[in-house]
Amino acid sequence: MPTTDPIHGASPDDDPIQVVDPGFLAPDEAAWLGSRVRELHAHAAPGIRRLTVRLVDDASMCAMHARHMDDPSTTDVLSFVEGD
Secondary structure (H helix, E strand, O other), X not given: OOOOOOOOOOXXXXXXXXXXXXXXXXXXXXXXXXXHHHHHHHHHOXXXXXEEEEOOOHHHHHHHHHHHHOOOOOOOXXXXXXXX
8 A cells, every 4th residue: 555645645656756754844844845845846857757855863864874875974865866
């Protein structure tokens, strides 16, 4: 069963733009962020077929950075090409 995007209410199968916030932002902040990501995509990168932004805490970022980049420190952003 598909999961629901907490910001847009759409399932990932329905929407190529995903902003996933596990509760770090207030609802109005999450809605604002979702709107800005959509605007950025429309103006700067309309050729991108799928874009997911996931908000995480430092512990999660450290774990992902270690797993994918072999660096256990935190970082501001990790980005991946689809399939990576």
